[in-house]
Amino acid sequence: MNYPAIDTELLRTFVAIADYGGFTRAAEVVNRTQSAVSMQMKRLEEDVLQRSVFERDGRQVRLTAEGQILLGYARRILKLHGEVMNTLREPHMVGSVRIGTPDDYVMRFLPGILSRFAQAYPLVQVEVHCESSAQLLQRQDLDLSIVTRMPGHEIGELLRQEHFVWAEAVGFNPHEQTPLPLAMFNSDCFCRAWACNALDAMGREYRVAYTSPSLSALMAVVSAGLAVTAQLQSLITPDLRILGEAEGLPQLPLSNIMLLRNERHQSPVTDTLAEHIIEGFRA
Structure with missing residues (x-):
């Protein structure tokens, strides 16, 4: 019919x-x-x-x-x-693009961004490299990089400004231990340096009890009540609680999430993905 x-x-x-x-x-x-x-x-x-x-x-x-x-x-x-x-x-929207990002942004922001981009431009291949901000700043082969910077040290384009906070599992009190057990990213992470410097400045004893390049691994340790961590506030899940001066922990700085574009690798593909990233982080 x-x-x-x-x-x-x-x-x-x-x-x-x-x-x-x-x-x-x-x-x-x-x-x-x-x-x-x-x-x-x-x-x-x-x-x-x-x-x-x-x-x-x-x-x-x-x-x-x-x-x-x-x-x-x-x-x-x-x-x-x-x-x-x-x-x-848009036949020019065919090809590949290489982006670098810390592991924590992959979990929080990239799934929605990459899903919308793939729906709009299914012929573009996206290659994601997960490394710390310090490592990404040294790389010259990436088209786009998402990095964390302290206020006053910005480079590139501001995507989002976030509070950096202490957190532990609800129902546990590892913050009461001396030295304070920490679960942090590996030693080349800006966030780890900020947290340790803040504790040093107030004279609080601590030990980095758990390290990993993976946010999910760190959150598993913290959720088990084994340590305190310091992360972006948007990454704190409902099973964790934010700590502060009342628990004897120092205030942490704001962090700026920045987008870096490799000027040598500019193309309609990278520019379009950059616009998707900007929209996704600012939403």
Whole structure:
């Protein structure tokens, strides 16, 4: 059986009406007159679907049961349509890009960023290198690098500013031990140096009891109640509690998360991924 084709512009207008609750606001979003929007929906209901997708009550509109079903399909169709157009209309968005980042940002920020980028540009291969900020600053082969810097020592483009905090597992008190047991990244990590310098300045005894280049390994140790750690506040999970001066720990500095671009490796691919990274960190 042959069915009439559904124009993506009809679906785009339909989704706008569903999202904004009426024809007037949807008309502004899709840049059409209200009468044009009404004609589109009349065509969708009478000529294409031959059933109602809206219940009208004055100026208010609600989706019918069929409209609710169509909305899910419409979003998927428009998403696929966008992916196709991005791929075919931007043939330069083919290739590879190498980015470097500390392990902690991989867990917190990169999954969403890379997922959105892959959906928009499926032909681009992304190679991720996880190293400390100090190591990344020495590399010349990466297209983009995400690094941590103290205020006043910024280089590159600011992505996000975060508080650096102490934390331990809820229900445990390793902060009461002397010397204070720490779970920290390896010795070339800026964050470890900041934490140790702050403890030295206040004369607090400590020992680096656990080290790892992996954030998940450090968090496993801390969650078991074996040590205190110092990390970005956004990385503190619900099973941990933040510590401060009340627990005899010094205040830690703010940290700036910076994006570095390798000027020798600039391309539309790296520039586009950089924009995705900026949007993801600032969201």
